[in-house]
Amino acid sequence: MMDAIRARMRESAIADEAKVLNQLVDTAGLTLGEREAIADHAVRMIQAVRNGASHGMMEEFLGEYGLSSKEGVALMCLAEALLRVPDAETIDELIQDKIASHDWSTHLGSSDSSLVNASTWALMLTGRVIDEDDSSGIVGALRGVVRRLGEPVVRVAVLRAMREMGAQFVLGRTIDEAISNGADARDDGYTFFYERLGEAARTEDDAQRYHGAYSQAISAISLRATSDDTRENPGISVKLSALHPRYEYGQREDVVPVLAGRVLQLACAAKDGALGFNIDAEEQDRLDLSLDVIEAVLRDERLAGWDGFGVVVQAYGPRAPFVLDWLYALAEELDRKIMVRLVKGAYWDTEIKRAQVLGLDGFPVFTRKPNTDVSYIACARKLMQMTDRIYPQFATHNAHTAAAVLHLAGKRREGFEFQRLHGMGEALHDVVMAESGVRCRIYAPVGAHRDLLAYLVRRLLENGANSFFVHQIVDDDVPPETIARDPFLTIEDQGPAASPVIDRPSAIFDRRVNSKGWDITDPLTVAAIEAGRAPFAAPYQWGKEGLSLIHISEPTRQAEIS
Numbered sequence: 001m002m003d004a005i006r007a008r009m010r011e012s013a014i015a016d017e018a019k020v021l022n023q024l025v026d027t028a029g030l031t032l033g034e035r036e037a038i039a040d041h042a043v044r045m046i047q048a049v050r051n052g053a054s055h056g057m058m059e060e061f062l063g064e065y066g067l068s069s070k071e072g073v074a075l076m077c078l079a080e081a082l083l084r085v086p087d088a089e090t091i092d093e094l095i096q097d098k099i100a101s102h103d104w105s106t107h108l109g110s111s112d113s114s115l116v117n118a119s120t121w122a123l124m125l126t127g128r129v130i131d132e133d134d135s136s137g138i139v140g141a142l143r144g145v146v147r148r149l150g151e152p153v154v155r156v157a158v159l160r161a162m163r164e165m166g167a168q169f170v171l172g173r174t175i176d177e178a179i180s181n182g183a184d185a186r187d188d189g190y191t192f193f194y195e196r197l198g199e200a201a202r203t204e205d206d207a208q209r210y211h212g213a214y215s216q217a218i219s220a221i222s223l224r225a226t227s228d229d230t231r232e233n234p235g236i237s238v239k240l241s242a243l244h245p246r247y248e249y250g251q252r253e254d255v256v257p258v259l260a261g262r263v264l265q266l267a268c269a270a271k272d273g274a275l276g277f278n279i280d281a282e283e284q285d286r287l288d289l290s291l292d293v294i295e296a297v298l299r300d301e302r303l304a305g306w307d308g309f310g311v312v313v314q315a316y317g318p319r320a321p322f323v324l325d326w327l328y329a330l331a332e333e334l335d336r337k338i339m340v341r342l343v344k345g346a347y348w349d350t351e352i353k354r355a356q357v358l359g360l361d362g363f364p365v366f367t368r369k370p371n372t373d374v375s376y377i378a379c380a381r382k383l384m385q386m387t388d389r390i391y392p393q394f395a396t397h398n399a400h401t402a403a404a405v406l407h408l409a410g411k412r413r414e415g416f417e418f419q420r421l422h423g424m425g426e427a428l429h430d431v432v433m434a435e436s437g438v439r440c441r442i443y444a445p446v447g448a449h450r451d452l453l454a455y456l457v458r459r460l461l462e463n464g465a466n467s468f469f470v471h472q473i474v475d476d477d478v479p480p481e482t483i484a485r486d487p488f489l490t491i492e493d494q495g496p497a498a499s500p501v502i503d504r505p506s507a508i509f510d511r512r513v514n515s516k517g518w519d520i521t522d523p524l525t526v527a528a529i530e531a532g533r534a535p536f537a538a539p540y541q542w543g544k545e546g547l548s549l550i551h552i553s554e555p556t557r558q559a560e561i562s
């Protein structure tokens with residue numbers, strides 16, 4: 001059963017978007033009347049959010065510096081590149097390139113947030129000081145002097161400003177600090193999931209260090225777990241890429257046992273502390289491998305009777321419904337209960353670019369936003385039918401998506417929860433929690449200042465486009481009805497097919513067809529390559545008697561004769 005589901009999942013890795021969408025619309029199974037009721041509910045929630053307290057810092061920031069403004073893109077490039085620049089001279093040049101050439105003054109005062117306005121002032125002044133355009137005469141000479149003398153100051157100020165922005169989204173530098181900073185939200189009824197900031201392990205030393213840090217975090221959080229029910233207690237999220245430097249399909253025979261061992265150790269500690277323990281979802285080319293690790297961990301008898309093990313499923317991938325079926329079948333076979341966090345997916349840009357660069361046959365993610373929204377609702381429907389084995393966790397900041405989940409839940413208010421990121425979606429989830437009483441958990445990053453920029457860039461990429469909910473909610477010019485538009489209706493209007501504006505991987509060049517690539521992280525592609533290579537496999541092997549002939553296939557024999 002599980003193998004059959006896995007086979008179908010693999011066949012859907014790069015699927016025909018229109019065909020998959022038609023199936024997902026069926027799975028969602030909503031009538032026009034139900035869809036209208038969901039959209040109306042979402043409109044009311046958006047109005048309540050807009051009428052209520054101020055928006056979170058992230059919403060304000062994205063409203064001002066989203067990916068649709070030149071300045072927003074410049075800021076993101078700066079934050080992203082600053083991470084990799086080793087020397088002061090190059091940092092100065094980078095700041096000059098990204099800050100000086102933009103007109104920050106147009107953003108001045110247009111946000112309600114004093115922090116966003118302060119950032120705008122800092123950026124504008126920095127831009128004026130280092131602008132080289134006016135380099136003639138005495139004013140130019142003076143400016144040159146100020147610029148030279150000021151470079152270290154400007155550099156420190158810009159780095160500081162970027163870190164301040166990142167710090168808005170991090171609950172604390174250490175778990176203890178985060179736990180104490182989260183006290184107010186806990187009083188308001190929220191529970192927490194902590195994520196240690198830090199990117200993928202590049203070396204075995206990194207992996208060991210991250211593993212140690214996760215262990216320490218689990219010990220610290222365990223002290224705060226006061227209930228026997230895992231769902232009442234805080235939890236921790238881990239990234240498999242932080243626990244092995246070669247977390248890739250080509251290394252699977254070595255990686256799966258090592259990673260499973262490391263994850264199991266952490267999961268056992270989380271079980272002992274009655275915590276939730278969650279595996280974050282990463283890039284699509286790691287999905288298959290991650291399921292092998294998850295299965296190896298869950299099969300261990302030491303985890304029997306524990307319902308705190310969690311997995312994340314990304315609705316923007318056409319494999320999502322099959323992953324849910326597979327997880328359910330695994331939980332049934334092992335007689336376990338697990339948690340599943342449903343997200344849309346944070347790596348959309350990377351997935352599109354990777355498929356184009358590799359020259360794949362298509363994309364491993366949907367190419368139109370409403371397609372992902374519909375997929376999320378279809379997956380939510382499936383999850384609501386799996387609650388005997390799965391505790392669904394709906395992570396979204398989108399009012400329409402939250403309204404759809406509440407509709408699918410019917411009168412149920414227990415047995416599932418919402419999740420939001422720290423620093424985002426606060427106003428919406430305050431409204432959802434107040435009106436529905438459904439539990440909400442905050443996913444809270446914890447980490448040192450040096451790790452903030454990478455996190456900030458991820459959040460900007462994931463939410464920055466002006467079609468995204470977080471970006472639209474702060475823009476009063478966009479009517480609630482537009483924000484809460486029924487994605488099924490949009491698909492009916494424009495058709496479910498792939499986006500016409502995103503170049504297919506084969507069509508990224510004007511003058512020629514892109515060369516076809518082979519994705520060696522895809523099990524079916526690897527199997528096809530292996531099958532093609534098999535007849536030419538070396539016919540000799542080392543044995544006790546030395547090198548001996550074991551088999552010569554016909555093509556090999558022909559090759560040897562010629």
Ligand code: FAD
Pocket residue numbers: 279280281282312314316343344345346347348365366367368369370371372395396397398401419420421442443462463467468469470
């Ligand atoms: P919306 O604005 O409704 O949706 C934005 C999302 O739509 C984008 O992030 C993208 O997924 C999708 N999208 C955008 N453009 C297109 C397009 N052209 N075609 C198709 N789809 C498109 N993400 C992970 O990958 N792994 C995790 O482990 C993870 N954990 C999370 C935990 C929590 C608590 C939360 C709140 C989010 C988490 N995310 C994770 C991020 C999540 O995947 C979303 O990126 C984010 O929540 C935005 O979705 P939304 O419903 O809030 O907003």
